[in-house]
Amino acid sequence: MDSQEWIIFILLSLHLCSATIAADIDPNYEWHMCGTSGNYTQNSTYDNNLNTLLSSLSNNVDDYGFYNGSVGQGSDRASAIVLCRGDVELSVCRGCVSDNAVRIKQWCPNQNEAFRWYNICSIYYSDESIIGSLRTTPEIEQHSITPVKNPALFNQDLTSLVDRLRTQAVNGGPFLKYAANSTAGPESQTIYAYVQCTPDLSVGDCNDCLNTAFAKWKESKGNGMIGARVLRPSCFFRYEISSFFGASLINGSNSTPQPLPPPLASASPASSPPPPPQSGKDGNKAPTVTIAASIAAGLVLGVII
Structure with missing residues (x-):
């Protein structure tokens, strides 16, 4: 194998290594549960109300990482509770909520109730009246x-x-x-x-x-x-x-909190593993990819020299 082939081989190996690092380290996704109380029909009034509600959650989160609200009336009303961890800064919180709001419907595409917990934010929605009430399930x-x-x-x-x-x-x-x-x-x-x-x-x-x-x-x-x-x-x-x-x-202390959201390394999974990473915001994945790319570039430069 000549020097050029060696360089190509190393580049491919480092690419696979960095891809593995980015896929394995997910400080956001942890667990989800779809409700069993009933399902809704696609494009129904409840579905439209839920879509409107989910799309507005990130912008409505307050300075303390919390929001609750509803859209619609009666049996078509969709209600949601959003909570970010108390030590996470607002921009990170809203990014997490934005991603979570999209993926929660991918996991639970037609259930009236769903709970999706990331390491730094959670979303729970239901067709019941949940605002201001104690909810201990799903658990x-x-x-x-x-x-x-x-x-x-x-x-x-x-x-x-x-x-x-x-x-x-x-x-x-x-x-x-x-x-x-x-x-x-x-x-x-x-x-x-x-x-x-x-x-x-x-x-x-x-x-x-x-x-x-x-x-x-x-x-x-x-x-x-x-x-x-x-x-x-x-x-x-x-x-x-x-x-x-x-x-x-x-x-x-009331100073600006700093996000430190590593997942529980050896936790026992409570549901099926998450799908492969999708495009869009995904919490702290970007720094992982950047670090891996920087390491790869330095190693390749060393091999070339």
Whole structure:
């Protein structure tokens, strides 16, 4: 194989490698569920109302990453709740919501109800009246497959942390019910956790949602693992032994949050894997491709020299 063939071979190999990196690292998509309450007909009034609603979500998200609204009347009314993670800056939030709003109908093309959760934003829509109400289903529990070394002490430290965060979140006011922080755990581990409710919930409903979500985790196989989360349309709970959230909203800071949205690396999938990446916005994929391309260019230049 001459030098020119070697260069072509290396270029193709690096291209395949960078494509694999871009496909495997998806910090956005996590899980979806299509409702079972009924289906609608394509081009029906409900379908048109839902399309109008979904297309407007990204622009209507407020400065705290939240929106709820509806389009239509009676049985044709489509309602939606949008929530971004509390530490994600607004531009990233809206980009995530825009992408999510398109893909949720690709996954659930004619169901009256659907819930699609990205690592930094979620969308839930329904033909029922959902605005300002507590929604605990659809629900998903995901967890790591790696156990902690001292479950009893770990759970004790985690419970204390979550109790403090829940108190902070439920009293967050009408704009942002979010709290995140860390605590020292056993075996020199640090436990990171965050909780969040949709800000339209009352203090009591937010507290109930997070309490029952934590109880759900305690009864699951995730109890005793190094990371887990429980996701609901109205609230989220997650913990890890490595940092996964921005520091700007910890301890009550109001500075501009920085997006740090890595997925749960060893979570057990709750649904079929997502389709191949499509064109358009896809969260943090662009930096991955850019880095891979830069590495490829540098290696090729070295081979040529």
